[in-house]
């Protein structure tokens with residue numbers, strides 16, 4: 001059965017995710033597989049998943065939580081996370097997914113963000129496993145009256161017959177708070193409703209033509225991020241398409257495990273940000289590629305950060321030897337405020353970056369197709385067409401729609417748009433307008449296809465010309481000793497105009513020589529003067545929990561003079 005662009009037929013009556021869980025109780029066939037930290041796999045059927053989630057929901061109510069209360073989840077185990085998340089949803093309690101601490105190096109910054117999230121969410125409870133409770137002691141007193149719950153204790157208890165029953169849940173109720181990744185500002189809690197989740201999941205199922213019985217997913221994406229949560233937990237639950245979950249940490253330690261899992265489970269759909277594709281290429285040598293069979297894949301979705309044309313191309317060619325078919329890499333674009341997906345490229349059509357003339361792009365925000373003779377060009381990967389039942393516009397600073405090939409702010413309209421930011425009426429008014437969601441991203445439309453050129457707030461404006469930071473960062477990262485994803489470009493006030501600063505993690509080589517090469521490369525390739533190249537130690541750049549660089553935070557650290565200059569690590 002092929003799902004149409006609205007919820008599948010047998011779901012026609014479900015208007016909340018709580019109802020979907022109740023419906024799935026009757027489906028012991030199919031389910032998901034959780035790969036454990038030690039590599040063992042554990043299968044859980046749809047009906048087991050629902051039964052256990054409903055039981056856990058009532059345990060949460062028994063602990064004193066009520067409909068609408070927020071419960072923060074710092075739960076690293078994927079199976080435990082899914083059950084706690086769905087449990088809260090089934091009871092009308094609002095889960096707030098949070099990342100677990102990543103590494104001790106950034107522990108202080110982690111606690112600062114985590115305390116901010118707990119306060120902004122007004123969390124009534126924090127659910128975290130016993131083995132993290134000591135380390136995360138600083139979070140205990142973030143919010144007055146917040147209970148700290150131990151899942152092992154709470155969920156192990158038998159459910160007494162008189163445990164409270166959930167109240168009625170409505171489509172417009174908030175289903176969960178998705179904290180934004182905080183790449184340009186402090187994280188804000190997006191109020192994602194049951195209705196917006198159902199609309200977006202149905203749109204994803206339609207756009208990817210997910211078919212029950214044919215499609216299966218593999219995901220290593222973190223579940224506290226919208227792409228891992230909505231894309232691989234909620235949409236598959238609605239479609240009842242099986243998914244195998246690989247722990248994010250296992251992927252990070254050994255990126256080749258991703259496609260090895262795809263090959264073994266005969267997965268048809270998997271997604272990753274651009275950096276995930278680059279890591280898979282780098283860590284899967286040719287002899288291992290030949291041992292894989294990726295002919296099962298229909299879609300390798302790529303989104304969540306700007307897509308580099310060369311990364312996508314090299315992924316497609318590198319894994320062609322494993323049977324990866326042309327047109328399988330599908331770029332996509334979305335954001336938490338849109339619940340998740342905004343647009344997808346076309347499945348089965350090999351990628352064609354849009355090559356435009358450099359001068360009108362920088363000087364007049366125009367995306368004029370480059371002629372073969374034009375010397376200076378810029379290329380953007382298409383983000384595809386908006387999902388069915390939704391619209392994308394590109395507007396100027398006053399909100400007026402712009403014609404095709406004019407760069408402006410991307411606006412998204414339709415039922416997937418979330419209900420605003422929790423506890424922040426002012427930010428909600430600015431972004432969630434009656435004319436649609438102002439995404440804060442710059443882009444243009446050409447033949448109805450969307451091209452995203454970068455975050456509006458991150459734009460480098462030098463001598464009246466616009467430069468997107470990622471092109472500057474990618475160009476700098478071509479210098480040996482630096483790595484893509486570990487370079488940040490921003491501007492600082494200069495005497496006559498803003499000046500470009502580049503901060504990059506130095507992996508190897510002589511700092512002074514690397515800095516000189518970066519400066520001259522940006523100057524020759526982009527004709528952009530660079531005021532300073534600051535090379536810092538590996539791990540020094542602030543990142544979001546989903547791995548995006550935090551340009552504004554890096555800039556703040558730079559201006560406060562708190563970045564440590566780097567010497568290359570001895571192992572690099």
Ligand code: 1ZZ
Nearest residue numbers: 181231303304305306307332333334335336340341441452
């Ligand atoms: P977030 C079955 N951005 O990143 C699985 N994409 O949300 C379906 N910039 O709120 C999965 N080019 O963290 C469907 N292509 O950040 C997945 O990230 C659809 O600046 C993609 O404002 C979902 C991505 C979700 C996500 C949002 C910000 C955006 C934009 C940037 C995302 C991008 C991209 C350039 C892209």
